[in-house]
Amino acid sequence: MATVPPGIRLLVSFDRDQWYRALTFILTFLLYTSFHLSRKPISIVKSELHKNCSSVSDLATIGASSGAGSGQQPSLLTAHLTDMDCSWKPFDKRNYKQLLGAMDYSFLCAYAVGMYLSGIIGERLPIRLYLTVGMLTSGLFTCLFGLGYVYNIHSLGFYIFVQVANGLVQTTGWPSVVTCISNWFGKGRRGLIMGLWNSHTSVGNILGSLIAGYWVSSNWGLSFIVPGLIIAAMGVVCFLFLIEHPNDLKTIHAQSSSPGKCVQDKSWNGVNGHTEMYLQYKEGKAQSYDTELLLPRDSVCVPVQPVVVVKRESEPSPISFMGALRIPGVIEFSLCLLFAKLVSYTFLFWLPLYITKAAHLDAKKAGDLSTLFDVGGIVGGILAGVISDKLGKRATTCAIMLLLAAPTLYGFSMISEFGLGPTIGMLLVCGGLVNGPYSLITTAVSADLGTHKSLKGNARALSTVTAIIDGTGSVGAALGPLLAGLLSAGGWDQVFYMLMTADFLALLLLLRLVTKELTSSKSRPISAVELKEH
Known part of the structure; x- marks a missing residue:
């Protein structure tokens, strides 16, 4: 007999629950990757909406010289050529930065406002359906922005409307996927x-x-249409495969593991009008001797006594907004995330344009180079998670990274003018230090607080807590x-000073929690906590 291949032996070594955990991990990773994938195009397209018109000015100068030689009025020809449309209206004006910022x-303001409502709504609706609708509508609005190019739309109101609508529907994503992944993985x-799972943010940006x-x-236009189609397609995948909670599988497995089938036979009124139920055995697999004694193979019906099922305790109700705020640490981490996300999203939306201006690269090369910031963010998020697990100190881990991030940002603003090599190195380091605390707070910290001991096992608070923390952070992102x-x-120096100030403020907001962690004698590695499901 041939030996079993090692790969097959590896596959069968995992039990059913581990396979479902892996499916949930991979699926939620891909779902939120598509969310960030659909948000990134606007930062890449900015440099195309308002181009560098120096080449047009050169053309105007040449044309003016030739016009003078041919007897034409140079001033009129120069004015005509310098008015050439080299940018996409209405972003061709001098205040284009303010328009792009608006x-x-x-988008981000709508996202921040919608996030507070999203968590509360998400606690009361099936996550799979809620997330599916959000992804399909997000795909629609992302495609609509790209159709502005196809149909030559130059209305600022149209683009702002699409951004607001997209910001609102994208709030369905984060509370849903964090709740789902936390249901499957314990502490x-x-x-x-x-930390590994949250790399979907950087993978989506890349x-x-x-x-x-x-x-x-x-x-x-295709820079928006293609990502819009991708997130809509992932919405269909979500509808078909997402499992919200391990308990959702118990009914299926109970039915599939039943060796025989007992069906309800005709019933009639018994003593005092009570309905008596009878179960009749149906032919199927061979039964054990004891089962055959209990359910004979002939047409004998076995009466079953009526059973009244009484729930020992009622289903926990969703937590209120104020109740979630009273959980220790929610306010501090929410305000800290406000400033941490302010820094991260400033890089997300403005880094390609900054590289274009500082390094004098075209839009494509600047977009490709900006992905290194997200590569650093992947490493930073994983390191933050591992270190906080080992130390058992989430706030202290965030504070150390924030303390190192501020001077690193200043170094990046200086070094980015000295060539491509130093810029690449500083992009990786900045990405790790900026996105590390942001990643830790939005994932592990949110899940810890959403299953805090003060909730007494009420796991229905997780989506609301996650939405409060990320919603407050989204105010900073806006x-x-x-x-x-x-x-x-x-x-650009003023922008970097603003980012460094935000990092220091985030650090100050965590000082009370850091002091509490360092002085607590009960602090121990989180890896020592028993792994359990919520």
Whole structure:
């Protein structure tokens, strides 16, 4: 007899629950990757919406010289050529940075407001259906932005409306996927598992940059349409395969594991009008001797006594907004995330444009180079999770990374002018230090607080807590790009000073929790906590 291949032996070594955990991990990873993939194109397309018109000015100068030689009025020809349309209206004006910033702000402000409502709604609806509808509508609005190019739409109101609508429907994503992944994975290695899982943010940004960058110079409409189709397709996959909670499988397995089938036979009124039920055995698999004694193979019907099922305790009700705020640590981490996300999203929306201006690269090369920030973010998120698991100190881990991030941002603003090599290195380091705390707070910390001991086992608070933390962070995400658009008019140095100030404020908000962690004698590695399901 031939030996079993090692790969097959590896596959059969995992039990059914482990396979379902792997499916949930991979599926939710891909689902939220598609969310970030659909958000990234706007930062890539910005440099195409307002191009560098220096080449047009050169053309105007040449044309003016030739016009003078031919007897034409140079001033009139120069004025005509310099008015050539080299940018996409209405972003061809001098205040284009403010217009682009307002477009970012409209999306992120709608996202921040909608997030507070999304968690509360998500606690009361089936996650699979809620997430599916959100992804399909998000795909629709992402495609609509790209159709602005196809149908030659130049209305600022149209693009802001699409951004607001997209921001609202994208709030369905984060509370849903965090609740789902937390239902399947306990506290044992939550930092490591969610650090790996949260790399979907950076993977989505990278893929979004590459997809948008491929078409940005030739047809920027496709930079939105293709990501929109991808997230809509993933919405269909979500509807078909997402399992919200391990308990959802118990009914299926109970039915499939039943060796024989007992069906309800005709019933009639018994004593005092009570209905008596009879079960009749149906032919199927061979039964044990004891089963055959209980359910004979002939047409004998076995009466079953009526059973009244009484639930020992009622289903836990969803937590209120104020109840979630009273959970220890929710307010501090929410405000810390406000400033941490301000920094992260400023890079997300403005880094390609900054590289274009500072390094004098075209839109595609700048978009490709900006992906290194997200590569660093993947490593930073995983490291933050591992370190916090080992130390058992989430707040301290975030504080250390925030303390290192501020001077690193200043170094990046200085080194980015000294060539490509130093810029690549600093992008990786900045990505790790900026996205590390952001990743840890939005995943492991949110899950810890959503299953806090003060909730007494009420797992229905997880979506609301996650939405409060991420919604507060999204306020910073809305302010960051807006402030960057306003401050960049006075030079990019002012933008970096704003980012460093935000990092220090995030650090200050965690000082109370850090002090509590360092002075607590009960602090121990989270890996020592028993792995359990919620």
